[in-house]
Amino acid sequence: MDRHEQHHIIGYRKLTGIWLVLLILTALTVAITRVELGGYKVIAALTIACAKAGLVIVFFMHMKYEGRLLRWLLFLALVTLAIFIGLTFFDVLYR
Amino acid sequence: MKRTRAPGSASRSDCNTRMETGFDFIRDMEMNHQEQKDYFGAKLGMWLFLFTELLLFGGLFLLYAVYLKRYPHEFATAGRQLDWILGATNTVILLTSSLSAAMAVTAAQRGETRRVVALIGGTILCAAGFMVIKYFEWSAKIGHGIYPGSEQLKNGPPGESVFFSLYYMTTGIHGLHVVIGALLLAWIALKARSGAVNASDYILLENGALYWHLVDLIWIFIFPLYYLVL
Numbered sequence: 001m002d003r004h005e006q007h008h009i010i011g012y013r014k015l016t017g018i019w020l021v022l023l024i025l026t027a028l029t030v031a032i033t034r035v036e037l038g039g040y041k042v043i044a045a046l047t048i049a050c051a052k053a054g055l056v057i058v059f060f061m062h063m064k065y066e067g068r069l070l071r072w073l074l075f076l077a078l079v080t081l082a083i084f085i086g087l088t089f090f091d092v093l094y095r
Numbered sequence: 096m097k098r099t100r101a102p103g104s105a106s107r108s109d110c111n112t113r114m115e116t117g118f119d120f121i122r123d124m125e126m127n128h129q130e131q132k133d134y135f136g137a138k139l140g141m142w143l144f145l146f147t148e149l150l151l152f153g154g155l156f157l158l159y160a161v162y163l164k165r166y167p168h169e170f171a172t173a174g175r176q177l178d179w180i181l182g183a184t185n186t187v188i189l190l191t192s193s194l195s196a197a198m199a200v201t202a203a204q205r206g207e208t209r210r211v212v213a214l215i216g217g218t219i220l221c222a223a224g225f226m227v228i229k230y231f232e233w234s235a236k237i238g239h240g241i242y243p244g245s246e247q248l249k250n251g252p253p254g255e256s257v258f259f260s261l262y263y264m265t266t267g268i269h270g271l272h273v274v275i276g277a278l279l280l281a282w283i284a285l286k287a288r289s290g291a292v293n294a295s296d297y298i299l300l301e302n303g304a305l306y307w308h309l310v311d312l313i314w315i316f317i318f319p320l321y322y323l324v325l
Contacts, residue, residue: 009205060196085157
């Protein structure tokens with residue numbers, strides 16, 4: 001599996017753009033959680049955190065330019081995480 | 096990695112050509128004996144390792160979520176004692192360090208060796224800044240008698256003690272990752288300076304950067320959960 005030739009190079013400008021978006025999202029998280037929203041605060045903060053994590057994985061970690069195998073493995077890892085969080089809460093909430 | 100053989104040569108039934116391809120094959124083996132690297136395999140291995148890290152921290156976040164549900168008020172009182180401004184500063188520092196690491200990979204791909212070293216240096220500098228802030232945060236808390244097993248937490252409500260145990264555990268393991276990542280990147284910077292990491296062989300840097308981004312990724316969740324939402 002020699003994929004050496006196909007490597008995609010992400011330009012400095014694009015990376016800096018992603019970084020700026022990440023900073024804006026951080027500021028947004030802080031702003032949102034300073035307002036009293038009750039339980040929605042957690043959901044809002046985690047949604048933004050997921051968006052930030054997505055940007056880091058897709059661009060900084062080059063996932064956008066990886067093949068099918070790595071993408072599926074990432075998906076599998078996230079599904080596993082979701083299942084064990086989901087099943088634990090199924091137990092905790094309805095005990 | 097370099098194929099000296101022409102694409103169609105193997106299908107030619109000419110005896111001479113077949114001999115040649117045979118020699119080509121041997122020459123390829125000799126040539127590649129030193130430099131052949133399973134690039135994709137190396138990256139796949141790194142990602143598999145990162146998945147186990149994801150599940151490790153996932154478990155800690157799960158503990159946090161379950162105990163938050165059990166002790167919402169204690170978690171709120173305890174969480175508000177953390178300084179969100181220091182947390183936010185560390186978030187900005189880590190995001191910047193990640194940018195620097197990603198740029199270092201780009202620089203390596205373009206063969207800009209000096210820039211690679213400078214950018215990795217930037218990441219390590221950020222890591223040091225992060226740890227200094229972490230040190231002040233922890234020592235302030237410990238100075239106030241808040242640490243696992245302290246008298247103050249033992250005599251306080253159980254929820255607060257659980258919160259701070261999880262806080263020290265999660266940020267502690269994360270901090271350990273920061274230190275390991277910085278050391279790893281320092282070693283890679285030395286390799287880059289000596290030319291061992293270059294435009295045609297930069298998997299070491301790429302994997303080091305992947306590890307570093309994971310450290311950033313975990314902090315992206317630690318920051319809102321511990322410093323903001325409570």
